[in-house]
Amino acid sequence: MTGLNVARKLIESHLVKGNMAPQSVIELKIDQVLSEDATGTLVMLELEALGARQVKAEICAQYVDHNVLRADHKNGDDHVFLQSSCRNYGIWYSRPGNGISHPVHMACFGIPGKTLLGGDSHSCAAGSLGMLGIGAGGIEVALAMMGFPLSLVMPTILGVRLEGELQPWVSAKDVILELVRRYTLRGCWNKIVEYHGPGLANLTAMDRHVIANMGQEMGAVTSVFPADDQVRLFLRQQSRENDFVELLADKDATYDEVATLDLSKIEPMIACPSRPDKVVKVREVEGRPVSQSYIGSSANPGLRDFSIPARMVNGLFVPHEISLDINPASRQLLHELTHNGDLEKLLGAGAYLHETGCGGCIGMGQAPASGHNSLRTVPRNFPGRSGTKEDSVYLCSPETATASALKGKITDPRNLDMDYPVFEEPEHLMDMRSLLEPPQEIPVKVEVRKGPNIKPLPVLEKMLSVIEGPALLKLEDNVSTDDIIPGGADALPYWSNVPELSRFAFSNVDESFYQRALSTKEDIFLIAGNSLGHGASREHASITLRYLGVRCVIAKSVAGLYRKNLIDHGILILTFCNPSDFDAFSKDDQLQFYDLSSCTGGNKILELRNVTKGIKIWLENDLSQEEIEIIKFGGRINYIKGLLRRSLEDMGSF
Known part of the structure; x- marks a missing residue:
């Protein structure tokens, strides 16, 4: 019998029902559950409809990161509803301004070997820590909170062997864009993509987050990385090294499908409007005019994704007709950018600072001008998603977005007259857990507060025979x-x-x-x-x-x-x-x-x-x-x- 890969180890250790034969229906125990405000309001209404009392999963967390713009009472009412619901059901609550669910959850609660179900398709980003993270609809999330297992068809495992090392001006976003180019939006349906090989050694946990996050754009069930020394360093940085558990594929592990990617041969890549899989090399579209470069979102939420651009623009100034939008992913990241001086470099170059959250990625602000090209580090560029109906959005790395902002046109960052900035992860970052409201140790019935815009779930009738x-x-x-x-x-x-x-x-x-x-x-x-x-x-x-x-x-x-x-x-x-x-x-x-x-x-x-x-x-x-x-x-x-x-x-x- 051959050894197990990481994905199969995760599934085997959580298997409640079924077997791991391809196409078999299996049920998995879910350890952690995540929801965000855009989907979380229905999750709370579904908990109510199901008659839930207290949640049963090990960790349940509710983040406010999408609807943070308070143009009137509606979003504020949602926040009050979510907070009171969290107190009622025993769920962690993360208020507006703490940051995007995926990187905040990773910093506060990510543990190798655990399963996570999230009410957001990019919950697959948890795979960066050796977790099995899967996105789902609200009903599945509510049931997982109540302790029900997740039912799914056993996926096939695609093993992607990474070799070599990334060249200067090439980063993790270019890696996943290259893979999305190869596999398209449908190429990994009902597959788990597992990364292994010597190329992993120099990819940090946050680099892996970038890659795992956009696995959803290939249609994958999720993406998985091993829990190795890079994961240990990340947890140490978060003052949680005690949560580290090594999780590696067996030396004789096999995969249902195999592929190889030489990191040293990857160039800066870019997805053209208006699909994430319309990917070409940056040099193929170089010279097209740019009016906005947007850095941030759950797809590029790491400190290096902001510090590298800060050091690229240090002492320079973005042209007046260009908007360089900075959308920090978390309060922790914004704190460190302030502490290390990189925020000052960005602001000094004319960058436009936005509040922490999903922002322009979900079309909640930062909409580009009509008829103008916008370069973004976000995971999706579907038509109109930016908030501008006839938009023209490209997806790229922070390096490409920054180089293009400086030049006013799409620019391969390798063509800049500067050295690639030096960046090293700090040993420790601010502890985010103190910013979240924990569940009460002794459950107390709390009044759930519903504003006038929060309506009960529609009653759905049974299906007729005709x-x-x-x-x-x-x-x-x-x-x-x-x-x-x-x-x-x-x-x-x-x-x-x-x-x-x-x-x-x-x-x-x-x-x-x-x-x-x-x-x-x-x-x-x-x-x-x-x-x-x-x-x-x-x-x-x-x-x-x-x-x-x-x-x-x-x-x-x-x-x-x-x-x-x-x-x-x-x-x-x-x-x-x-x-x-x-x-x-x-x-x-x-x-x-x-x-x-x-x-x-x-x-x-x-x-x-x-x-x-x-x-x-x-x-x-x-x-x-x-x-x-x-x-x-x-x-x-x-x-x-x-x-x-x-x-x-x-x-x-x-």
């Missing part, structure tokens, strides 16, 4: 969750109010969708191409559709996270047996799907009638029996409550 109605939208390939429910300063304040938020559904795709859905008294179908729902884990992209009457999604393929969220909110998902049948549909075709009772885990091929065209289409059902039951119940909350009710009835307690 679905019939119009195909209200026909969507092409690569429609992201950003396209379904946008972020930004207009929509984000309503993420705790599903009826109001539903007004934004597909607003960037078809502005008439909301009104047409309201006026439709029948069931609504959606027809889609490949990669429907890739990107963010926001369950709002499913619950709003279900609220508006969507009952069935028929697609060429659906991204894994979005697939789970659709099921959790009672929406039937079917795929084309023959993908070319997609062309047989038009918007507003009248469709009929009969005999839902025949939709079982064993019945894979089902019939759909296109009444308008007078044809039958064959669809494939890859749902498990449990997933079908969840859909029939009208969603996972109804399903879980039904199970609990039956359990109490069996015990004679109901």
